[in-house]
């Protein structure tokens with residue numbers, strides 16, 4: 001038995017795998033394969049987060065309730081500092097909510113887990129590892145056997161258009177390419193839900209548009225459930241099925257907007273322009289936003 005397999009066995013014997021729905025830690029979407037597309041996959045109920053420092057209390061999120069359907073891409077937009085990252089961190093299990101409940105399927109999320117994959121604005125990659133080794137990292141930890149790891153990494157490296165760079169070290173890549181590695185690394189684990197915190201925020205406008213197009217293309221092939229935080233209303237309207245507009249801090253839901261048109265979308269179409277204008281006007285009542 002290889003080290004990989006030993007580690008894999010160890011992980012597979014953990015408490016998460018004693019349920020009747022046995023599934024590997026690197027494929028949590030399979031746990032929910034019986035939930036049809038369009039039914040609720042993740043439920044966030046009455047989320048409230050209060051940061052307590054020495055002498056001050058900051059209410060960052062209050063009364064936040066949202067059902068995310070399987071296969072849906074929901075964007076969250078809101079004024080700077082209103083609590084968007086806090087919402088994602090609470091869902092990821094990186095901070096303990098003051099109150100409220102987050103569930104995926106019928107499982108409550110109280111700690112980080114491989115059912116939620118996160119893509120960060122600052123890439124959070126290993127600069128000296130190759131693209132392939134970055135994409136394989138989570139699978140290594142989960143004990144996926146080498147051959148399967150390589151096959152899956154290849155598939156997602158190809159999906160994000162980096163096959164020619166699979167053996168390049170990440171520090172040699174451009175910002176847009178690094179972000180593709182971050183996306184491949186999240187997708188390859190097949191998490192039930194992917195959380196993205198302004199993943200394209202550090203990119204120039206042209207690369208950003210290309211990445212939005214890439215994401216739409218990848219989604220068409222891979223059917224993922226995504227919660228996507230952005231400062232750009234234009235980006236939100238371009239990629240989302242629904243858009244959650246937040247108030248200024250503490251973040252509460254001002255409005256949830258449906259975007260019913262198929263992708264790819266025409267940014268110059270009257271419907272697109274009108275919806276973008278409506279969201280910007282709502283946000284301007286709260287604060288100032290980009291484009």
Ligand SMILES: Nc1ncnc2c1ncn2[C@@H]1O[C@H](COP(=O)(O)OP(=O)(O)OP(=O)(O)O)[C@@H](O)[C@H]1O
Pocket residue numbers: 051052053058060078079080081082083084085086087249
């Ligand atoms: N660890 C922390 N301790 C105390 N206060 C915090 C902490 N993290 C965030 N805050 C405060 O909570 C509020 C919400 O922060 P958060 O980072 O969630 O906002 P955001 O909407 O993501 O902002 P941005 O648009 O700038 O990314 C802010 O007032 C911030 O100062």
Ligand SMILES: [Mg+2]
Pocket residue numbers: 084085086
């Ligand atoms: Mg933030």
